[in-house]
Amino acid sequence: MLKNEELRTFLLNKAEQLTEEWYETLDKSGTGVYASKDPNVIKNLKAQNFEFHQHLSNVFTLDQKEFLDSFKDWIYKIGSDPQHLETPTHDIMREFLRVRDQYLAFIEEYIQSLQAKPSRVEIDKWKKEIIDAIDYVLMGVVEEKSNSLSDRIEKQKDMINELSSPLIQLSDGRALLPLVGDINSDRAAAILDNTLQGCTEKSIDHLFIDLSGVYLVDTMVAQQIFHLLKGLDLIGVTSTLSGIRPEIAQMATQLGIDFGKVSITNTLATAFSLDPIYNK
Missing domain, CATH: 1.10.490.10 (Globins)
Structure with a gap:
């Protein structure tokens, strides 16, 4: 210079x-x-x-x-x-x-x-x-x-993804994950991370996952939901799926996704009625 x-x-x-x-x-x-x-x-x-x-x-x-x-x-x-x-x-x-x-x-x-x-x-x-x-x-x-x-x-x-996948703690080690709207791959990944971490931190034993508000998912998202269920199983959390729409069920079938031991009901109300804690 x-x-x-x-x-x-x-x-x-x-x-x-x-x-x-x-x-x-x-x-x-x-x-x-x-x-x-x-x-x-x-x-x-x-x-x-x-x-x-x-x-x-x-x-x-x-x-x-x-x-x-x-x-x-x-x-x-x-x-x-x-x-x-x-x-x-x-x-x-x-x-x-x-x-x-x-x-x-x-x-x-x-x-x-x-x-x-x-x-x-x-x-x-x-x-x-x-x-x-x-x-x-x-x-x-x-x-x-x-x-x-x-x-x-x-x-x-990140904040939107976190707010759009709220883990609502219930009583007796139960929690609810209500999913609403379209789920893209980024949001699906955030749901996976936030849910597993939240269940561990809050000592959740049984998670109700309601999909009645989800209208559209792609192949990757369906696989992420499957990975979420597997992850919950690995950390000892029992899962109940409710409100699966026909489109999602069809995609899961095409992909050969086996929900295995996961309990599946048509509505969230039915899921709660079948749980011994809430059916007293």
Whole structure:
């Protein structure tokens, strides 16, 4: 990287001005962090922008690795910031490009303040350092934001899968697993894991699995249900299946799935009536 302590100092002294001018010219009509009217959000946004300028000015004094390393925490903070996660990515990119234009203008101002004018080659190198540095940070923020959103989606999917396969604890070591809606392979895998773990943690002896609300399954899902029953058997849990629809029964037959020792009833009410604990 180019070493120029004087240019770094010049830009660092302009940091506050850069932040205020940037915010004043900000398009606040959209959505996300830039449109917020919350004083605390605005204060934090300006602080983040000011911190960016403090880091960026070091492009003219640090070697490349030190400079890039110094930006990692800031990139992570912005990319995972809840306010920025709610901001359209194209708006974030637009603001980085506006900041880039600010810097190019200040470099021209710095050049005009010099008595001995640098060569055009040297000026172009300074500008390239700024452009490359901002592009690096921009791509880092966009990538980190994408990763954070992906993590959020995965956590939401896990929560949905967990909520959509509730293990309802009954009395005397009994529990009910009512399944509703379409079951895809991801949800089936979550049901398998959550149910086995839940039965172990809650010391369940007998699990009633009601499928009356399940209308569509594929081959893999049918096999996952079979694996669930086998898994329950291995941990000592007795299973009772109820409400199997004709489509599911037909698929199980085609696949040659043998439910073996599993008790099967047409309705959940029948399943409860046949259990000695509830049939007293």
